[in-house]
Amino acid sequence: MTASSPETVRAGGADLAAPQLLQARELTRQFGRGRTAVQALRGVSLDLTPGQVLAVRGRSGSGKTTLLNILGGLDLPTGGSVRINGQDLGTMSDRQRVLLRRTTVGFVFQSFGLIPFLTAAENAGVPLRISRAEARARDERVMRVLDLVGLTDHAEHQPAELSGGQQQRVAIARALAQSPQILIADEPTGHLDTAQGLRILGLLRQIADSEGTSIVLSSHDKRVVDFADTVLNLHDGQVRGDLRASPTAP
Ligand SMILES: Nc1ncnc2c1ncn2[C@@H]1O[C@H](COP(=O)(O)OP(=O)(O)O)[C@@H](O)[C@H]1O
Ligand SMILES: [Mg+2]
Known part of the structure; x- marks a missing residue:
C-alpha cells in the first residue's frame, strides 16, 4: 500500500503483477486561459x-x-492520464465514462446531496433505480448497504429527521449501492461536528477493510492520518510529499 509503486509488468497484454486499480500520472489541470489562468494541478501522480x-x-x-x-x-x-483497471479515462467516450461512474466509482460529497422527500432507503436505492435493477435485488442491496453504514433502524426516515452524520451515512450507502471498486469522498466530514466526523472516517476505514473498497477522501483535517493508509499533502496543486500512515482502530 504505497502511493507509488513500480510499473506493472506486462506480457502479452496481461498483467503479471497485481494490477493497479487506479493509476494517475502527471495530472495537470488548468482553468481558464491567459492572464486569468489557474493551474489547479501541477503534475500529480498516485x-x-x-x-x-x-x-x-x-x-x-x-x-x-x-x-x-x-x-x-x-x-x-x-x-496526464488516469487509468482505472488499465483503461485510460482520457480515451473513453463520454458514454463510457458515465458508465464507469455508475458502476466502478461512487461519490460522496460534503453536502450529502440527498433528496429531501425520499426516505433513507429510497435515497440509497436511487442509483439502482437509475440502472433499472430488479426490485427485489434492489431492496436486498439497499438493506445491505444501510446495514453497512449502521442505519438499518432509520431506513424509513427522511433526511430532515436525521442528524448530519446520519445523512452522510445515507449518502455513503447510496455511493455503495452499485458495489463500486472506488469510493471518492470530497470533504465528507466538512459539514459535521468533531464526533460525527470521526465516526464517518471510522466508517470509511471499516468499509475499505470489510468490502475491499478503495477510498480516496479529501480533508483539511489532521485526524485523517489515523484512518488512511496513505496521506497525500497537496500544496498549490502539487504533492508536498506523501507519507504512509499506520491505520489505528477507530
Ligand atoms: N471551474 C473552475 N474554474 C476556475 N477555477 C477553478 C475551477 N475549479 C477550481 N478552480 C480553482 O482551482 C484551484 C483549486 O480548487 P479546488 O480543487 O476546488 O481546491 P480545494 O478543493 O482544495 O479547495 C483554486 O484556485 C480554484 O479557485
Ligand atoms: Mg474542495
Whole structure:
C-alpha cells in the first residue's frame, strides 16, 4: 500500500503483477486561459490498490476537489492520464465514462446531496433505480448497504429527521449501492461536528477493510492520518510529499 509503486509488468497484454486499480500520472489541470489562468494541478501522480484508503490533505484552493473529480472521471485533466483497471479515462467516450461512474466509482460529497422527500432507503436505492435493477435485488442491496453504514433502524426516515452524520451515512450507502471498486469522498466530514466526523472516517476505514473498497477522501483535517493508509499533502496543486500512515482502530 504505497502511493507509488513500480510499473506493472506486462506480457502479452496481461498483467503479471497485481494490477493497479487506479493509476494517475502527471495530472495537470488548468482553468481558464491567459492572464486569468489557474493551474489547479501541477503534475500529480498516485496509485491506488484495492482496499487502500488514500487521504488528500491541503488547504482550501490547493486542488483537492479538482483532483478527486478527475480521478473519478467527473472532469478531464489538461495533461496526464488516469487509468482505472488499465483503461485510460482520457480515451473513453463520454458514454463510457458515465458508465464507469455508475458502476466502478461512487461519490460522496460534503453536502450529502440527498433528496429531501425520499426516505433513507429510497435515497440509497436511487442509483439502482437509475440502472433499472430488479426490485427485489434492489431492496436486498439497499438493506445491505444501510446495514453497512449502521442505519438499518432509520431506513424509513427522511433526511430532515436525521442528524448530519446520519445523512452522510445515507449518502455513503447510496455511493455503495452499485458495489463500486472506488469510493471518492470530497470533504465528507466538512459539514459535521468533531464526533460525527470521526465516526464517518471510522466508517470509511471499516468499509475499505470489510468490502475491499478503495477510498480516496479529501480533508483539511489532521485526524485523517489515523484512518488512511496513505496521506497525500497537496500544496498549490502539487504533492508536498506523501507519507504512509499506520491505520489505528477507530
Ligand atoms: N471551474 C473552475 N474554474 C476556475 N477555477 C477553478 C475551477 N475549479 C477550481 N478552480 C480553482 O482551482 C484551484 C483549486 O480548487 P479546488 O480543487 O476546488 O481546491 P480545494 O478543493 O482544495 O479547495 C483554486 O484556485 C480554484 O479557485
Ligand atoms: Mg474542495
